Amino acid sequence: MAKVSKRGGFSDRNKIKPENTEIQLKDFDRRTRNQLQNMVSQFYKAVYEDTYYGKQAIQDFLVYVKGNIYAEPVDSRYTYDDDAVFKMINKTIQEDDYDDVLTLIEAVIQYWDSYLNGQRRYQTKSIYEVANTIFQREFIGYRFIDKQITPISDEFEVREIKQALGNPYSSVYDHLSKANKLIADRSKPDYENSIKESISAVEALCEVLTGITGKEATLGKMLKKLEENGVVIHSGLKAAFNSLYGYTSDANGIRHAGNIGGPASTFEEAKFMLVSCSAFVNYLIAVSAN
DSSP states (O other): OOOOOOTTSHHHHTTSSOOOOSOBSSOOOHHHHHHHHHHHHHHHHHHHTTOOTTSHHHHHHHHHIIIIISOOOOOTTSOOOHHHHHHHHHHHHHHSOHHHHHHHHHHHHHHHHHHHHHTTOOOSSOHHHHHHHHHHHTTBSOEEETTEEESOOOHHHHHHHHHHHTOSOHHHHHHHHHHHHHHHOSSSOOHHHHHHHHHHHHHHHHHHHHOOOGGGOOHHHHHHHHHHTTOOOOHHHHHHHHHHHHHTTSTTOTTSGGGOOSSOOOHHHHHHHHHHHHHHHHHHHHHHHO
16 A cells, blocks of 8 residues: 655654655665656656657667667567566666666666757756756765766765866866766776876866976976966965875875776775865866956
């Protein structure tokens, strides 16, 4: 029998039967799984606007799910029933491990975002933003950042990374995007190289702003050059970031990932560096514009 379960409702608000508020990382409770299933169903309806399942756009999606996400054999001559495909989707969301659930949701949302962009459909809010709102409401410890599900849920941290990814310099974006992808890989995360890419994003921005390249392009020299050009950097921030730069060049060999000399870096370190370097990129762009 179905039971009432509403966040912010009378029972939850008055702590009579409070809803779960613990960040969910490696397991999702029943309410959360139901909400994720509802989200996928609502997106499906919104994307295709009640289109008959035999239409080509829907058939393309159903074939993508079967053939690409589940690696099942598909027959291009066959017209697939969305009921059968959604039984697969719903079974995964309700019963499978958290990583399979996130892999599925990431894949279908990426597909729908690409489809909507191809259709030039106006969106008041991106599909990723809507998904992030639901993730936040359900205390899921992940967010879509740069179109990938990343194990970062603090809204300030997400905002800093997204702002940095939106910078106008392709070299800076490339390093930050790689750092995010390396930390977001749930099956084989590469924290050492994520840290390397994060700090490389700051170096790339400094090269753009100073024109210094090659062996002369050390962070210390570039920050000094920025100040000579009239860019005022707070002494405390400069000292702190020079210390972080030194951390990535220490005996652990993080900046030379093929020659690791110490213990492997952790997720917490990689996340800290991604957020810190993103924030410093945003700061340098802001002070350089003044």
